[in-house]
Amino acid sequence: xxxxxxxxxxxxxxxxxxxxxxxxxxxxxxxxxxxxxxxxxxxxxxxxxxxxxxxxxxxxxxxxxxxxxxxxxxxxxxxxxxxxxxxxxxxxxxxxxxxxxxxxxxxxxxxxxxxxxxxxxxxxxxxxxxxxxxxxxxxxxxxxxxxxxxxxxxxxxxxxxxxxxxxxxxxxxxxxxxxxxxxxxxxxxxxxxxxxxxxxxxxxxxxxxxxxxxxxxxxxxxxxxxxxxxxxxxxxxxxxxxxxxxxxxxxxxxxxxxxxxxxxxxxxxxxxxxxxxxxxxxxxxxxxxxxxxxxxxxxxxxxxxxxxxxxxxxxxxxxxxxxxxxxxxxxxxxxxxxxxxxxxxxxxxxxxxxxxxxxxxxxxxxxxxxxxxxxxxxxxxxxxxxxxxxxxxxxxxxxxxxxxxxxxxxxxxxxxxxxxxxxxxxxxxxxxxxxxxxxxxxxxxxxxxxxxxx
Amino acid sequence: xxxxxxxxxxxxxxxxxxxxxxxxxxxxxxxxxxxxxxxxxxxxxxxxxxxxxxxxxxxxxxxxxxxxxxxxxxxxxxxxxxxxxxxxxxxxxxxxxxxxxxxxxxxxxxxxxxxxxxxxxxxxxxxxxxxxxxxxxxxxxxxxxxxxxxxxxxxxxxxxxxxxxxxxxxxxxxxxxxxxxxxxxxxxxxxxxxxxxxxxxxxxxxxxxxxxxxxxxxxxxxxxxxxxxxxxxxxxxxxxxxxxxxxxxxxxxxxxxxxxxxxxxxxxxxxxxxxxxxxxxxxxxxxxxxxxxxxxxxxxxxxxxxxxxxxxxxxxxxxxxxxxxxxxxxxxxxxxxxxxxxxxxxxxxxxxxxxxxxxxxxxxxxxxxxxxxxxxxxxxxxxxxxxxxxxxxxxxxxxxxxxxxxxxxxxxxxxxxxxxxxxxxxxxxxxxxxxxxxxxxxxxxxxxxxxxxx
Numbered sequence: 001x002x003x004x005x006x007x008x009x010x011x012x013x014x015x016x017x018x019x020x021x022x023x024x025x026x027x028x029x030x031x032x033x034x035x036x037x038x039x040x041x042x043x044x045x046x047x048x049x050x051x052x053x054x055x056x057x058x059x060x061x062x063x064x065x066x067x068x069x070x071x072x073x074x075x076x077x078x079x080x081x082x083x084x085x086x087x088x089x090x091x092x093x094x095x096x097x098x099x100x101x102x103x104x105x106x107x108x109x110x111x112x113x114x115x116x117x118x119x120x121x122x123x124x125x126x127x128x129x130x131x132x133x134x135x136x137x138x139x140x141x142x143x144x145x146x147x148x149x150x151x152x153x154x155x156x157x158x159x160x161x162x163x164x165x166x167x168x169x170x171x172x173x174x175x176x177x178x179x180x181x182x183x184x185x186x187x188x189x190x191x192x193x194x195x196x197x198x199x200x201x202x203x204x205x206x207x208x209x210x211x212x213x214x215x216x217x218x219x220x221x222x223x224x225x226x227x228x229x230x231x232x233x234x235x236x237x238x239x240x241x242x243x244x245x246x247x248x249x250x251x252x253x254x255x256x257x258x259x260x261x262x263x264x265x266x267x268x269x270x271x272x273x274x275x276x277x278x279x280x281x282x283x284x285x286x287x288x289x290x291x292x293x294x295x296x297x298x299x300x301x302x303x304x305x306x307x308x309x310x311x312x313x314x315x316x317x318x319x320x321x322x323x324x325x326x327x328x329x330x331x332x333x334x335x336x337x338x339x340x341x342x343x344x345x346x347x348x349x350x351x352x353x354x355x356x357x358x359x360x361x362x363x364x365x366x367x368x369x370x371x372x373x374x375x376x377x378x379x380x381x382x383x384x385x386x387x388x389x390x391x392x393x394x395x396x397x398x399x400x401x402x403x404x405x406x407x408x409x410x411x412x413x414x415x416x417x418x419x420x421x422x423x424x425x426x427x428x429x430x431x432x433x434x435x436x437x438x439x440x441x442x443x444x445x446x447x448x449x450x451x452x453x454x
Numbered sequence: 455x456x457x458x459x460x461x462x463x464x465x466x467x468x469x470x471x472x473x474x475x476x477x478x479x480x481x482x483x484x485x486x487x488x489x490x491x492x493x494x495x496x497x498x499x500x501x502x503x504x505x506x507x508x509x510x511x512x513x514x515x516x517x518x519x520x521x522x523x524x525x526x527x528x529x530x531x532x533x534x535x536x537x538x539x540x541x542x543x544x545x546x547x548x549x550x551x552x553x554x555x556x557x558x559x560x561x562x563x564x565x566x567x568x569x570x571x572x573x574x575x576x577x578x579x580x581x582x583x584x585x586x587x588x589x590x591x592x593x594x595x596x597x598x599x600x601x602x603x604x605x606x607x608x609x610x611x612x613x614x615x616x617x618x619x620x621x622x623x624x625x626x627x628x629x630x631x632x633x634x635x636x637x638x639x640x641x642x643x644x645x646x647x648x649x650x651x652x653x654x655x656x657x658x659x660x661x662x663x664x665x666x667x668x669x670x671x672x673x674x675x676x677x678x679x680x681x682x683x684x685x686x687x688x689x690x691x692x693x694x695x696x697x698x699x700x701x702x703x704x705x706x707x708x709x710x711x712x713x714x715x716x717x718x719x720x721x722x723x724x725x726x727x728x729x730x731x732x733x734x735x736x737x738x739x740x741x742x743x744x745x746x747x748x749x750x751x752x753x754x755x756x757x758x759x760x761x762x763x764x765x766x767x768x769x770x771x772x773x774x775x776x777x778x779x780x781x782x783x784x785x786x787x788x789x790x791x792x793x794x795x796x797x798x799x800x801x802x803x804x805x806x807x808x809x810x811x812x813x814x815x816x817x818x819x820x821x822x823x824x825x826x827x828x829x830x831x832x833x834x835x836x837x838x839x840x841x842x843x844x845x846x847x848x849x850x851x852x853x854x855x856x857x858x859x860x861x862x863x864x865x866x867x868x869x870x871x872x873x874x875x876x877x878x879x880x881x882x883x884x885x886x887x888x889x890x891x892x893x894x895x896x897x898x899x900x901x902x903x904x905x906x907x908x
Contacts, residue, residue, distance in 0.1 A: 020598050028597030030809055131764040133595030141587030143482030144474050144784030309777025310585040314770040323763025330598030338810045355484055356792045
């Protein structure tokens with residue numbers, strides 16, 4: 001018995017996937033039960049690395065509606081026609097494997113509802129972390145746990161840039177330009193450097209970890225354009241490295257607040273907002289040097305998951321690239337082949353959905369507003385060089401219950417004093433109120449940097 | 455529909471497992487379909503952390519033969535009666551979940567054959583790496599790959615001892631004693647410090663990664679008793695940390711040999727031995743400081759897997775403890791519950807085995823003899839303090855094609871000169887022949903340390 005695969009897209013990942021499917025020896029035996037039946041491309045004339053004489057077509061619609069196709073693999077990327085092709089495939093009772101984080105993060109609701117309605121599965125291991133198995137562990141291996149945090153470096157381009165800034169002391173713009181020249185950053189780097197790609201990915205991870213859908217516009221997203229060489233240098237002196245982290249966290253599961261802050265009611269929700277405990281956010285973050293995520297460098301990704309009773313596990317590996325991403329795509333195909341094979345063996349009229357492969361959430365998670373976040377902050381101020389400024393800053397912070405871990409005045413810059421402050425865990429809303437007051441002080445020139453600290 | 459679980463053993467991990475099963479809210483919904491039906495213990499009188507009035511019995515045989523039980527969880531450890539109870543449970547068509555690496559590594563052949571004969575599964579996520587999902591990724595998520603290396607720190611006790619030796623400069627015996635006092639090492643530490651526990655685990659991982667059974671007596675095993683504070687200090691100077699690594703590697707997949715050694719026929723098998731390409735070994739190893747495994751400290755475990763086309767992924771987390779290990783046990787229960795649920799839905803007379811949960815290997819892997827291993831070595835020699843000794847060492851090595859990366863004479867110790875040698879990649883057989891010749895030199899007093907270098 002073989003199962004027929006219709007592949008949409010023969011770019012880098014598509015080619016990597018074909019290479020695995022056409023050369024199954026010494027891989028999982030189930031691969032031999034998958035047949036690459038049709039490949040949909042935009043142009044038949046483009047030279048290809050793989051030799052596919054008869055299967056190739058430009059008629060993608062014909063693939064997703066072909067009664068012979070069991071599984072559609074969507075690797076064309078972008079929002080349309082990817083979304084429509086996925087929905088059509090599902091409505092024709094085909095299982096779908098996709099690497100398309102943008103479509104899943106935006107249209108997951110519609111896509112999973114359609115899949116459930118037609119009794120088929122949507123598999124998405126390749127949407128996050130390239131070749132790192134993280135979707136399947138979240139769906140299966142970690143199911144015993146109450147997950148309270150999923151946190152990771154999920155964008156290779158920004159991690160590459162930040163790593164080079166860290167190691168070379170260079171500035172963002174010049175290293176971005178070099179990364180573009182070397183092929184580590186796109187010509188239009190916006191989706192990466194502004195954090196949107198990471199936001200798509202953390203929305204997907206949060207949805208799986210916390211069992212509810214996530215509205216993408218509720219994911220707080222800051223990119224790395226604001227991170228300067230100065231901040232990287234200060235962070236290093238203070239024992240931190242700066243990473244673009246994607247974080248989803250259940251505030252009820254946040255431990256140790258009392259250790260660093262005596263303000264014990266910080267976790268109580270503001271009565272004027274609905275009770276929401278889930279934070280979902282992407283921003284550059286000062287990470288303590290001995291934290292497992294601090295040593296993830298270059299284009300590597302890592303995802304750290306904390307839960308009860310597990311404690312902390314971390315998954316590390318190549319976050320992109322043809323081979324790793326194709327490895328994830330094919331792992332989904334193997335899972336579907338196993339399911340289809342069991343189904344054939346059971347000879348039942350209509351198969352049930354596999355409870356570990358399907359996605360049955362129907363509700364949206366209530367995402368907490370950023371002002372209710374409890375975190376540490378790093379802020380860099382430029383002030384007039386006069387005595388008493390630190391005292392004034394301290395008073396503004398104190399008035400809003402923002403307690404400070406360290407205040408360092410580091411010398412003059414253009415006749416302005418540079419003051420770097422690291423706070424204890426404080427409520428973000430309180431911090432911003434204090435900041436507003438500080439910015440109104442006559443002695444304060446500007447606040448060039450404001451970053452969160454893990 | 456609920457599925458009935460019979461649990462054998464209510465020690466640390468058993469108690470952790472019960473705590474999860476009795477408190478399923480906010481965990482995977484499938485947990486609510488598992489019923490803790492019977493718990494088998496040695497003594498009914500022992501005080502317990504969990505309250506199980508009616509289910510507890512001392513009659514373990516009755517549990518594994520009870521027609522109502524769907525899944526038996528074996529957490530009593532040790533070889534017997536664990537092995538017999540597992541085999542009886544399988545013969546009564548119960549799926550089995552076990553955390554017992556010793557039984558699986560020794561009797562895997564018999565156990566998996568029995569499971570296959572009776573159409574049930576044996577699940578073993580908890581046998582390796584505590585709460586780190588590694589068995590399931592190897593069986594499922596990484597199936598697209600040709601794995602060439604599985605390598606890890608899989609014993610928390612020895613990693614704790616080596617980490618403290620590294621950080622404090624202390625000697626093995628004193629830190630072992632302290633670890634025993636603190637509960638990080640057993641009163642009889644043999645299974646840990648002599649590498650046997652790690653050998654069991656790498657035999658299991660190798661079997662899954664390379665699709666064949668492993669004879670435990672073919673796993674080369676050296677513990678950490680021989681590692682001295684002196685070697686840790688030298689290693690540090692040379693840019694390494696010493697870790698007890700468990701390694702399984704397909705020699706055909708070992709890359710980069712030509713970069714460090716010009717002896718290009720090293721990988722050709724000795725014609726007098728059968729063609730075996732798999733290395734399976736446990737030994738203390740000098741790990742380069744920037745290697746991902748070098749920073750895994752304390753009781754944490756990490757498993758690194760290399761394959762084509764994936765590249766390298768690493769899984770990191772708590773390698774032992776009630777909560778993490780129970781998390782792994784329950785992840786297996788969730789997988790079985792999903793399988794059983796699909797089966798019920800399909801209403802077929804007899805279920806097929808799930809191709810991703812079952813273990814269908816029937817052959818043993820041919821394990822290569824250690825003399826065919828290609829590795830780097832670190833050796834410390836005590837010699838008479840006379841000129842020309844280094845030359846004599848060099849000649850002995852050169853005669854056997856052992857090329858040296860560095861030779862450092864580090865001063866006198868008890869009137870003997872201490873010489874530390876690090877080789878390039880060489881064949882282990884050649885190295886030992888050179889060593890034999892060196893030991894016969896009059897100027898050479900002793901070879902206190904001999905370690906492999908990653």
